[in-house]
Structures are given as structure tokens and as C-alpha cells.
Amino acid sequence: MDEFELLKQEVETCTKCNLCKTRNKVVFGEGFRNSKIMCIGEGPGYYEDQQGRPFVGKSGQLLDIILDVCGFNRNEHVFIGNIVKCRPPNNRDPLPEERETCIPYLYIQIELIDPKIIILLGATALKGLIDPNAKITKVRGEWLEWQNRLVMPTFHPSALLRNEKLKRPAWEDFKKVVAKYREVINPNHISDYC
16 A cells, blocks of 8 residues: 555544534545645535535535636646635634644655645635744735745635636636646646636
């Protein structure tokens, strides 16, 4: 068994925080293991907890549409993970101690997958990975650097579903991702709209 599968096995049997008591399924993450792009959200919701897969509810459907328009998909280009691997009760934000307990798993995932571009989906992902005091409204759309990786913070797809006005700025962020992907990974990458 390789390191990735060993990590998955460890995560799926984790009991390090109280979220293990209320989860149905651990959501390890999903996608191409050698992805050059990694999307990171905050944590599983109801449908993710039921299926053990990230971003499968309405916000996940929207994320898949956005990725598709950019010429990306989970099977070839993107790995999708979360700050925490278990659903917080009632979809509340993960508590600081839950994030601190779980984020080492994400660090290992990032190291093993070795993406060149990380897309942070929402405030919790931004605060968890970059800076606990960062504001998504201030830094979204700006390229950041974290451990020699390019990081694009943008709005979480669920925020786009709640507020139509956020769709245009989020689309501008994803257009920047496509341009950067062409610049540093594949100059011949084809997408439908950018």
C-alpha cells in the first residue's frame, strides 16, 4: 500500500476530535492524485457526509460546472479536499480545535499530490491554510504564495448560491486560474469560455 492509501486509511478511521462521534462518513477527498490543481473547502455538508465524497450537494454541482467551463474535471485535473474531513453538526463552521486537529492530514495530502495551484473556496479554507485573520472579501482574486505554491482564494460555491452578485467576481478569479494554468502547466489547455 502506498503513502496516499495509508493516509486515506488513517483518515477514515480517525477519532482525534469529537466530529468522529457525529459523522456518518469521513470525506477524505477526491480527484486525480497527481493533480496540478487542488481545491480546498471548509468541510463536508449533509450530502458529503452521506456519500463520503466532497462537494456533491448543490454547491458541489456548481463547482463542477465552473470547473467544466474552465476545461477542468475531477478525473484529470483537480483534487478536491477540505480543511476538516468530517461534517460539523448542523453544518456549523469547524471549531478552531477541530481545524487544528485535522489540518495536518491536509498538509500531507498537499505534499503527496503536489499541486502547483491551490484554489481556496471560502473564508474557512483561507483562514485555515493561510491566515486566521484573513478576510475573503479583501484577498479573493489575488494570487498568494504558500510553500512555493500559487494560491487563489475565491468565494465558496455555497456563497454564490446565496448571493448572485458574487458570481461575476468568482468567475473572474477562475479565469485567472485558467490563465495561470496555461502559463505554468499547460500552454495548450483548452476551455470553453476563457
